[in-house]
Amino acid sequence: MGLELFNTLILGLLVVVAILTLWVRDLVVSAAVFAIYSFLMCLLWAEMGAVDVAFTEATVGAGVSTVILIATVFNLKRRAKD
Amino acid sequence: MKRLAFILVLCLGLLLAWAVQDFPVWGDPQAPASSSPLSSHFIANTGVDTEVPNMVTAVLADYRGFDTMFETVVVFIAGVAVFSILRGGPRRRTRDREFVVDFEPDLIVTNTVRLIIPVIQIFALYVLAHGHVSPGGGFQGGVAMGASFILIALAWDLKSALRRFPVERCFAVAALGIVIYGGIGLLSMLLGGEFLDYAHLSAVLPVSPEMARYHAMLGVEIGVGFTVTAVMFALYASLSTDGRMRDGL
Numbered sequence: 001m002g003l004e005l006f007n008t009l010i011l012g013l014l015v016v017v018a019i020l021t022l023w024v025r026d027l028v029v030s031a032a033v034f035a036i037y038s039f040l041m042c043l044l045w046a047e048m049g050a051v052d053v054a055f056t057e058a059t060v061g062a063g064v065s066t067v068i069l070i071a072t073v074f075n076l077k078r079r080a081k082d
Numbered sequence: 083m084k085r086l087a088f089i090l091v092l093c094l095g096l097l098l099a100w101a102v103q104d105f106p107v108w109g110d111p112q113a114p115a116s117s118s119p120l121s122s123h124f125i126a127n128t129g130v131d132t133e134v135p136n137m138v139t140a141v142l143a144d145y146r147g148f149d150t151m152f153e154t155v156v157v158f159i160a161g162v163a164v165f166s167i168l169r170g171g172p173r174r175r176t177r178d179r180e181f182v183v184d185f186e187p188d189l190i191v192t193n194t195v196r197l198i199i200p201v202i203q204i205f206a207l208y209v210l211a212h213g214h215v216s217p218g219g220g221f222q223g224g225v226a227m228g229a230s231f232i233l234i235a236l237a238w239d240l241k242s243a244l245r246r247f248p249v250e251r252c253f254a255v256a257a258l259g260i261v262i263y264g265g266i267g268l269l270s271m272l273l274g275g276e277f278l279d280y281a282h283l284s285a286v287l288p289v290s291p292e293m294a295r296y297h298a299m300l301g302v303e304i305g306v307g308f309t310v311t312a313v314m315f316a317l318y319a320s321l322s323t324d325g326r327m328r329d330g331l
Contacts, residue, residue, distance in 0.1 A: 048108065048329055051217040052138045055209075059225040064314055071322030 004045065014040050031069040038062040053078050132295040139214040143299040147278040150302070151263050154220075154309050157257050158172045161249040163311035165249070168325025176312060187238045195237040214296065218304035224310025231315040241328070249327060252316040259308030266301050 017037045024030050038061030045054035108115035115121065124141055134140040142150050203226075210223030252283035267278040275282030278299035279289040289297065319327060 052219070053271075055217050055222045056225075059222050059229070064225050064229055064318075065233070067229070067236075068318055068321055069316055071209075074322065075324045 002057055003026045003047070007044070010044050010047075014044075024056070027073040027076065027078055027080055030080075031066055031073060034069065035066040044069050087171060106331040131292065132299070133213045133292045134296055136214050136216060138217070139219050139299060139303070142219065143214070143302050144278075144280060144295055145300065147267070147280075150306070151260075151267065151278070153232060154260055154263060154306050157313050158260055158309055161256060161316050162253065165253075165320045167266055168320045171325060191237050192311070193211075195233055199230050199233060201227060202233070206230065206307075206311075210303055211300065213303050214299050219308025222311055223303075225314055226308040227307065227311040228314025228318075232318045235318065235322075242313070244319065244327065246315070247312075247315055249316055249319055252319075256309045256312035259305040259310075260311070262305030262308065263302045266298055266305070268276075269324070 017033055019042060021030050021033045021037060024033065038057055042054045042057040042062060045051075045057055060069065099258030104113075108117065121142040124137060124145065128134060128137045128140045132140050132144055134144075145198075206226035207222045208222060208223075209218035209226060213223065231243055231247050232247065240277070268277045268281045269286075271277050273285045274281040280295040282294075283298050284294035287294050287297060
């Protein structure tokens with residue numbers, strides 16, 4: 001029961017965060033929200049017992065790719081046009 | 083146009099949600115992935131063949147070693163492509179950039195980073211070296227190691243990070259990683275096996291064929307770690323400076 005609740009919560013948050021990533025205009029905020037998405041995925045992998053995948057998601061998805069996205073945004077206009 | 087795109091995306095989403103119904107229930111022993119003879123073969127034989135407790139690493143670095151080798155090559159090619167496209171592209175003027183990063187390194191930030199970078203690097207080495215016993219391996223350890231160099235660039239500036247790890251050396255280290263991986267494969271070929279058939283390395287290592295596979299897996303993970311570390315930092319350095327390698331974020 002507790003696990004089901006946990007899964008439902010994370011899956012619901014995933015959808016919210018995914019929509020939020022596209023919805024916000026500020027690309028730095030978008031990159032930060034995308035890191036939250038990766039971290040939720042990491043929690044989900046860990047909960048399903050795929051610890052190696054969770055580890056990769058945490059380092060690559062939530063860690064380095066967020067830094068690289070933000071570094072790229074600083075060479076662009078920060079606000080998305082549409 | 084935008085509304086049409088929204089409707090198309092919505093239809094695709096509903097289609098995907100509908101297709102999910104055909105998936106087996108999570109943890110179902112009758113699911114194709116669980117009932118395939120390959121899965122039971124790996125579960126039964128990994129410990130006997132290679133003495134590696136972490137089955138995931140054994141599958142990645144040994145049974146599917148060829149696949150992982152070219153995954154590493156893909157990482158290398160991606161790094162080289164980003165570097166050469168950004169360096170060769172037209173120069174954007176500085177005033178087009180919304181932010182000109184110009185600040186002195188902060189005392190609190192730099193001292194905190196001084197404290198945590200050794201911890202990050204030792205943890206990265208542990209993840210790499212312990213990858214066949216516990217979760218982890220070359221990719222994760224390499225990314226954590228690369229992140230420690232990115233942290234130097236964030237806390238001080240890119241110049242101090244590049245002084246420790248110049249871009250030319252990045253690509254040399256990245257290529258060295260692939261050479262280590264391919265070299266272990268070629269060595270096992272020279273000793274009479276097939277490419278990446280590590281069991282034949284027991285001819286030169288003072289261990290049994292099973293333990294030779296165990297140690298060769300550590301060797302290829304070190305190769306992967308070299309490549310990933312260097313490419314992660316080179317990617318950050320290229321992307322944050324638009325390929326110019328100076329005054330970045």
